[in-house]
Amino acid sequence: MAWLVLIIAGLFEVVGVLGMNRLKNNKNALNLLMIVGGFGVSLSLLSVAMRSISMGTAYAVWTAIGTVGGTLVGMLFYQESRDAKRIFFLCLIVSAVVGLKLLEH
Structure with a gap:
């Protein structure tokens, strides 16, 4: 359950970042x-997830979801670069998060 809460927290971080982008325009x-709202819910859920998931792993996963999610939103909806190198490095972030999950006790 903590992992689901952490994933939802990361998605709300993306909502907060999307709000920042919209606010500038x-x-x-x-x-x-x-x-x-996005960052408030995100941080609240992160703190709930950290009751069961170690701080380092939870924070790394949370920031990775925000980074990858924000980048994908930018690519899909704001015509940001879809360069193969950019996608490759996003895949590295996802791979690192999967590795952290596999090593979590």
């Missing part, structure tokens, strides 16, 4: 709410 209350 359109300063309104909804985009500010996306930032505060």
Whole structure:
């Protein structure tokens, strides 16, 4: 269950980052709410997940989900580069997270 909570926390981090991107283009209350709500829920769920998952692993997985998720959102919806090298390095991040999960006790 802690791993599911951690994954959801990472997805809410992506919501917060998306809100930041939207706020830079359109300063309104909804985009500010996306930032505060996304990061607030994300950090709260991260703290719940850390009750069962070690801090180092939980934080690494959480940031990786945010990094990969934010990058994918940028590529899919904001016409950011889809260069093969960029995708390769995203795959390295995912591989590292899988490795951390396999080593977690």
